[in-house]
Amino acid sequence: METSLFNDILIIFGLAIAILFISHRLRVPTIVGLLLTGMLAGPHGFGVISGINEIEVLAEIGVVLLLFTIGSELSLKDLWELKKTVLIGGTAQVLLTILVVFVLASHIGIGFGESVFIGFLISLSSTAIVLKTLQERAEMDTFHGRTALSILIFQDVIIVPMILVTPMLAGASGELGDPPIIIFTKGLGLIILVILSAKWVVPHLLYQITRTLNRELFLLSIIFICFSIALLTYNIGLSLALGAFLAGLIISESEYSHQALGNILPFRDVFMSFFFVSIGMLLDIDFFLQNPGFIILMALVVFALKTMIACLSTAMLGYHPRTAIIVGLSLFQVGEFSFILSRFGVEYGLLAHDTYQLFLAVSVITMAATPFIIQAAPHVAHSAIQTLPTNLISRWCRTETNNSEKKIPLDDHLIIIGFGVNGRNMARAARAAGIPYVIIEINPEIVRKEKSMNEPICYGDSAQESVLEHVNIKGARVLVLGISDPVGTRKIISIARQLNPNLHIITRTRYLQEMSALYDLGANEIIPQEFETSVEIFVRVLKKYLIPKGEIEKFSADVRADGYEMFRSLSDEPANFFNLKLDLPDIEINTIRVEKGASADGKNLTQIQLRKKYGVTMLAIRRGSQTLPNPDGNMQLFAGDIIVLLGSVENIADADSLFVKPFDADEPIQNV
Numbered sequence: 001m002e003t004s005l006f007n008d009i010l011i012i013f014g015l016a017i018a019i020l021f022i023s024h025r026l027r028v029p030t031i032v033g034l035l036l037t038g039m040l041a042g043p044h045g046f047g048v049i050s051g052i053n054e055i056e057v058l059a060e061i062g063v064v065l066l067l068f069t070i071g072s073e074l075s076l077k078d079l080w081e082l083k084k085t086v087l088i089g090g091t092a093q094v095l096l097t098i099l100v101v102f103v104l105a106s107h108i109g110i111g112f113g114e115s116v117f118i119g120f121l122i123s124l125s126s127t128a129i130v131l132k133t134l135q136e137r138a139e140m141d142t143f144h145g146r147t148a149l150s151i152l153i154f155q156d157v158i159i160v161p162m163i164l165v166t167p168m169l170a171g172a173s174g175e176l177g178d179p180p181i182i183i184f185t186k187g188l189g190l191i192i193l194v195i196l197s198a199k200w201v202v203p204h205l206l207y208q209i210t211r212t213l214n215r216e217l218f219l220l221s222i223i224f225i226c227f228s229i230a231l232l233t234y235n236i237g238l239s240l241a242l243g244a245f246l247a248g249l250i251i252s253e254s255e256y257s258h259q260a261l262g263n264i265l266p267f268r269d270v271f272m273s274f275f276f277v278s279i280g281m282l283l284d285i286d287f288f289l290q291n292p293g294f295i296i297l298m299a300l301v302v303f304a305l306k307t308m309i310a311c312l313s314t315a316m317l318g319y320h321p322r323t324a325i326i327v328g329l330s331l332f333q334v335g336e337f338s339f340i341l342s343r344f345g346v347e348y349g350l351l352a353h354d355t356y357q358l359f360l361a362v363s364v365i366t367m368a369a370t371p372f373i374i375q376a377a378p379h380v381a382h383s384a385i386q387t388l389p390t391n392l393i394s395r396w397c398r399t400e401t402n403n404s405e406k407k408i409p410l411d412d413h414l415i416i417i418g419f420g421v422n423g424r425n426m427a428r429a430a431r432a433a434g435i436p437y438v439i440i441e442i443n444p445e446i447v448r449k450e451k452s453m454n455e456p457i458c459y460g461d462s463a464q465e466s467v468l469e470h471v472n473i474k475g476a477r478v479l480v481l482g483i484s485d486p487v488g489t490r491k492i493i494s495i496a497r498q499l500n501p502n503l504h505i506i507t508r509t510r511y512l513q514e515m516s517a518l519y520d521l522g523a524n525e526i527i528p529q530e531f532e533t534s535v536e537i538f539v540r541v542l543k544k545y546l547i548p549k550g551e552i553e554k555f556s557a558d559v560r561a562d563g564y565e566m567f568r569s570l571s572d573e574p575a576n577f578f579n580l581k582l583d584l585p586d587i588e589i590n591t592i593r594v595e596k597g598a599s600a601d602g603k604n605l606t607q608i609q610l611r612k613k614y615g616v617t618m619l620a621i622r623r624g625s626q627t628l629p630n631p632d633g634n635m636q637l638f639a640g641d642i643i644v645l646l647g648s649v650e651n652i653a654d655a656d657s658l659f660v661k662p663f664d665a666d667e668p669i670q671n672v
Helices: 004-025 030-041 052-073 076-081 083-107 112-123 127-136 143-172 180-210 215-235 240-252 257-282 285-290 292-315 321-330 336-347 353-385 390-397 421-433 444-452 465-470 486-499 512-521 529-544 549-561 610-614 649-658
Strands: 414-417 437-441 457-459 478-481 504-509 525-528 587-593 617-623 626-629 642-648
Touching: 004 030, 004 052, 004 257, 030 127, 030 257, 030 353, 052 215, 052 240, 052 257, 052 336, 083 112, 083 143, 083 292, 112 143, 112 292, 112 336, 112 353, 127 143, 127 336, 127 353, 143 240, 143 292, 143 321, 143 336, 180 215, 180 240, 215 240, 215 257, 240 257, 257 336, 257 353, 285 292, 285 353, 292 321, 292 353, 321 353, 336 353, 353 486, 414 421, 421 437, 437 444, 444 457, 465 486, 478 486, 486 504, 486 512, 504 512, 512 525, 525 529, 529 549, 587 649, 610 617, 610 649, 642 649
Parallel strands: 414 437, 414 478, 437 457, 478 504, 504 525
Antiparallel strands: 587 642, 617 626, 617 642
């Protein structure tokens, strides 16, 4: 009996390892694998878990730690930078989803509270799966990636008010719940507690703890703060999850948030595994087998509904249809926070058994499909846009595109795609060199801002022929792509090459394996970021080893010429670009500070005869903030100067006496 929980944990971990390994091979999300683990281990599967209640306790800890990390990671500064997309896009997506689901649920006879709550569940998408998929596809820095992230941030924050409102919805369904004024009063008290704790109490407490340099003490303190505030909110009638979120928010306002987050993350991941496994245990396999058609139909309804609403919410921001379609297809799934919220729905009687089982089954299906839908989203968007007229796109985006002109009056010019960091640097360099250029950007906010500063920029999706023709691509000499969208990059290169066979196309890519395909599409030069960074780092290493400049330049050219094969090869054989062994192994470069009263203090180099007597060369003198390279014989030395010497180890050791104050036997020795 004493080891039953231990046995259950061992079974869960063992089964999870096997299923997650298979899920990884099949590119199925980790969360889906954990849900399947619970299905197999739970009472509706093989029934090998006996302590289900104990597992649920561990799962509750996982929820607490998850909400704590969400609060810790929440940066009010980041939210402010993305305020338009977060507040307008996120609010529109969540409220429209709740409204549509409420209307549909009410139409089939579901009560008010239950209908709103189901809208809550469906409105949330999976932050973990979407962001992980976008990161793997190198699309986090794309415009549609940042837009999806902004809406997901809003969803992560709105979960807290949803948890607060859930008891009120239960009251609307005839269940017990605190009156709204009581909940409001409690919430106001918590906000005051958070402000006071974040500003004065917790930072001072953590400062005293970090002064001890004791990692265990710091970790225990963070866990204590998290659990104590969570328990406080629970005891006043709110939820543990809400308290954990507020605890994370308190920590986030201190300078110790990153260290706290790093300590908590391993614990969160383990306990969250128990949470998803416990959810999987609740999924009735018989229910799925008895209603496969209905469940799949409901999954398709959720897919269509959420895709259209997320697409519409993005379009309301004035963003390009391509961005709206990709964002819509990225946020169609039901999220992991919906599982957390569903537990409250079950607790307050807002979800009937069959409704809960349907929700679980639909959630698993949509989550499992997410990576594949996101992969297809750019191609679907491109195909859909081809059917939309240009004037409709212009009205959709509500931005000044100057498309009333047939083309921008430029010739033999540079076209820059994307106005991020690379695009801005390229435009700055072109302006300094007097090269005529024009920029194409898909973010209407950037276009408006830069046009007001007289930047030659126009709005549009560069994967459309009409946009490229608008900037007179047939008369351009060079096209530079500075975007982080792999699919978009390939389409732009293909179309640009067709429109102008003589155009010189330069693009960047994150990964070397993309180079061959981009060359085939018509790119002239490709800059692979990961290997260019490696080349630059190694060049600087070679400089520190005093390799001649000519050999370093030859090395760089050779590495680029053979397609970075030196970095790609797994062979243990060394590449014989040059011999890194120096011919002067006994030579040393050393620095010494001139002390007040030393022999060299106040004398010039001719007087101290550094090279003649000691065989040592002075390379430079550091005097305050000034560096004096290659000093001549008349250069006078002063106390406090830092000198750079070149010579053998023995000779520099002998010359050291010139710069150190002689020892005075009569001077009293101070205790250190």
